[in-house]
Amino acid sequence: MPDVIRGEDGLRRCSWGAAPPDYRAYHDDEWGRPVTDGVRILEKVSLEGFQSGLSWLTILRKRDAFRRAFAGFDPAKVARFDESDVQHLLADAGIVRHRGKIEATIANARAALEIQRGGGSLAEIFWSHAPRGRRATPKHLTDIPASTPESTALSKGLRRLGFRFVGPTTAYAAMQSLGVVNDHLAGCAVRAACEEHRLAVFAGYVR
Secondary structure, eight states, rough: OOOOOOOSSSSSEEGGSSSHHHHHHHHHTTTTSOOOOOHHHHHHHHHHHHTTTHHHHHHHHHHHHHHHHHHGHHHHTTOOOOOOHHHHHHTTSOOOOOHHHHHHHHHHHHHHHHHHTOOHHHHHHTTTOOSSSOOOOOSSGGGGGGOOOHHHHHHHHHHHTOOOOOHHHHHHHHHHHHHOOOOOOOTTTTTTEEEEEHHHHHHHHOO
């Protein structure tokens, strides 16, 4: 299978995002498009943690259930979850019922809340780890790394702040999803728009 595929609508996409429709919508409208909203960042970081060991399609198809279960990933609400909430979530067939990942999501919400209380933001943390300088545009899926020095540094920083399930690979997947890096392949129809938006957002966080 080629790394970039032309769809029935005539658009060329990274092959992983060509089908099924769930992936196509995610590829076209979300993946690689910059995010600066703290609630959405917490959601994506937490869902990337839940994805570990599973397919992303599984998580996508359960995302609405995750949002209901975790109060829309509002950190102030999730931070108040206790053991009774954990037990309720472990009985919720709509989500991934993994105690460690559920508890990590609660811990992540508490950490995000502490960052906010200290006057910081998740957006500042993630975008401060965006790669500096020019990156080569990936031409093939094999050109895309599983982790980078920036994602390793981000992972360490998040864990120091109390985040869990945020290893370098998970951190890099979140960076891709949040548009902190643009790993749409050369020839992909949405790459240019994602890159233009990424550079504009990044400029606001450069120190």
